[in-house]
Amino acid sequence: MAAPDAIGQAIEWLAAARSVTVLTGAGVSKESGVPTFRDAQSGLWGQYDPETLASPEGFRRNPTLVWQWYAWRSEMVEQVAPNPAHFALARLGELKAVTLVTQNVDGLHERAGSRNILELHGNIRRYKCLSHGHPFLLEDARGREEPPACPQCGSLIRPDVVWFGEMLSPSILKQAAEAARTCDVMLVVGTSGLVQPAASLPFYAAEAGARTIEVNPEVTPLTRYLDLHLNGAAGAILPALVAGVEEGR
Ligand code: BV8
Numbered sequence: 576m577a578a579p580d581a582i583g584q585a586i587e588w589l590a591a592a593r594s595v596t597v598l599t600g601a602g603v604s605k606e607s608g609v610p611t612f613r614d615a616q617s618g619l620w621g622q623y624d625p626e627t628l629a630s631p632e633g634f635r636r637n638p639t640l641v642w643q644w645y646a647w648r649s650e651m652v653e654q655v656a657p658n659p660a661h662f663a664l665a666r667l668g669e670l671k672a673v674t675l676v677t678q679n680v681d682g683l684h685e686r687a688g689s690r691n692i693l694e695l696h697g698n699i700r701r702y703k704c705l706s707h708g709h710p711f712l713l714e715d716a717r718g719r720e721e722p723p724a725c726p727q728c729g730s731l732i733r734p735d736v737v738w739f740g741e742m743l744s745p746s747i748l749k750q751a752a753e754a755a756r757t758c759d760v761m762l763v764v765g766t767s768g769l770v771q772p773a774a775s776l777p778f779y780a781a782e783a784g785a786r787t788i789e790v791n792p793e794v795t796p797l798t799r800y801l802d803l804h805l806n807g808a809a810g811a812i813l814p815a816l817v818a819g820v821e822e823g824r
Contacts, residue, residue: 581804581805582812582815583819584803585803585805585816586820586823588786589762590820590823590824591759592759593671593672594759595667595673595674595759595760595761596676596755596757596760596761596780597667597674597675597676597763597764598676598677598761598764598766598776598777599677599678599766600612600678600765600770600773601765602764602765602767602809603664603679604658604679605765605809606658606659606660606808606810607656607683608655609651623644626739628641628644629738629739631741632740633738634731638722639720639721642720642721642722642733643720645736646719649700649713652681652683652699653700655681655683657684657687658810659811659814660764660765660809660810660813660814661683661684661687661689662814663816663817664689668688668689668690671820673689673691674750674751676692676693676695676754676776677694677695677696678696678766680694680734681698681699682698682699695743695747695751695773696736696737696773697737698735700713702732702733703735704725704727704728704730704732704733705725706730707727707730708735709728710735711723711725743772751773751776752776752779755779755783756780756782757783759785760788761777761780761781761785762788763787763788764790764791764809765809766791766797767795767796768795768796768797769796774796778800781800787802788801788803788805789801789803789804790805791806792808
């Protein structure tokens with residue numbers, strides 16, 4: 576668990592903050608039982624490189640394999656529940672003006688009650704068609720062994736996520752960058768800081784003078800640039816931070 580003085584300092588900064596921007600990665604869902612992106616994908620998928628499957632080329636090369644990988648992940652996410660880390664961030668959003676920027680596609684922040692969420696990489700519970708982005712209902716996608724054809728244009732249906740090599744939504748990215756540049760504190764939780772452009776957001780916050788706090792059981796490429804590294808699991812540290820902010824009220 577992180578040093579008490581570091582936790583105390585983080586609580587002080589959060590309590591004094593008018594606005595907080597949070598950047599989360601797969602580590603915040605780990606304690607819900609969702610494998611992180613770079614964990615060996617358990618079971619059937621261990622032999623595939625997730626970055627190959629999560630790409631337009633991967634889908635073009637083998638649409639059925641990629642479709643089944645997302646169907647497996649979507650069903651897994653349906654079975655899990657938000658953990659104390661998600662609930663702590665939802666509570667923080669009731670105490671402070673919080674913008675929650677997530678790289679995760681599992682929808683668990685919304686299920687925990689967070690509002691003002693920016694899903695940088697989309698959501699595996701949403702589907703759209705390859706050619707025009709025509710929306711396609713989850714109910715119609717469920718249980719299929721291979722990608723259906725879009726009823727409107729005939730192109731293949733795919734998960735509504737941002738694949739490697741695809742641009743993020745310019746408007747979502749603009750809002751996330753704005754939230755990074757204008758916050759008093761940025762909380763960076765459960766991300767390896769490897770995927771761009773998400774991993775640049777903490778630098779925007781630091782350059783703009785925000786206090787920056789990382790919550791992760793490991794050191795990451797971001798750690799040396801951030802003000803505080805709270806070494807530990809999000810499910811333990813975030814509730815402690817929010818309890819401290821509540822006490823100070
Ligand atoms: C783009 C959706 C324009 C799909 C995902 C600049 C430099 C270098 C490369 C690039 C660059 N610009 C673009 C690129 C290429 C690429 C990229 O960043 N590659 C990396 C790998 C080098 N980026 C893109 O392609 C992006 N598009 O920029 O378009 C462009 C395009 C091509 C070329 C140039 C420009 C699109 C990226 C979006 C990819 N889609 N997800 C899907 O999910 O299937 S990203 C995917 O990885 C997930 O969303 C995941 O969240 C994300 C990042 O990983 P993390 O969340 O950090 O998870 P990870 O497993 O890595 O780490 C978990 C962390 O949790 C660890 O640190 C661990 O210690 C910690 N942890 C564990 N347990 C806990 C914990 N923390 C707290 N508590 C715990 N209990």
